Amino acid sequence: MLKAYSIIKNLDKKACEIIRNINTSRGELVDMTELIKYADENKTFNVGLDIDAENYKDILNVKRNNVIVTPHIAGVTKEAVERMDVEVVNRLVEYIKK
Numbered sequence: 183m184l185k186a187y188s189i190i191k192n193l194d195k196k197a198c199e200i201i202r203n204i205n206t207s208r209g210e211l212v213d214m215t216e217l218i219k220y221a222d223e224n225k226t227f228n229v230g231l232d233i234d235a236e237n238y239k240d241i242l243n244v245k246r247n248n249v250i251v252t253p254h255i256a257g258v259t260k261e262a263v264e265r266m267d268v269e270v271v272n273r274l275v276e277y278i279k280k
Contacts, residue, residue, distance in 0.1 A: 214238050221249050 214233075218241045221229045231251045235242055242251055 215241055218242070218246075218249065221246065 214231075217229060221227050225248055227248060229249045231249070232254050233251065234254050235251050238251075242249075
């Protein structure tokens with residue numbers, strides 16, 4: 183597990199004012215408990231998380247001004263689902279033709 187927060191921990195307050203941590207869907211790469219703890223201890227450190235928040239309810243149930251969480255929905259848009267549907271049908275047709 184990447185300990186990104188350990189790199190940031192040793193920076194001074196001025197550095198924390200300009201550093202941002204944005205995690206886009208790879209929650210398993212960062213120790214979320216430590217990252218949120220660091221954000222709690224350093225209010226000028228900002229975190230943006232695009233993750234499956236359901237997996238982190240226990241640490242994300244507190245409102246924080248320096249932590250923003252958006253649900254990771256990846257390709258779950260109307261257009262993406264339609265493309266997936268078309269691709270599945272095309273593959274089924276190809277399979278049946280063989």
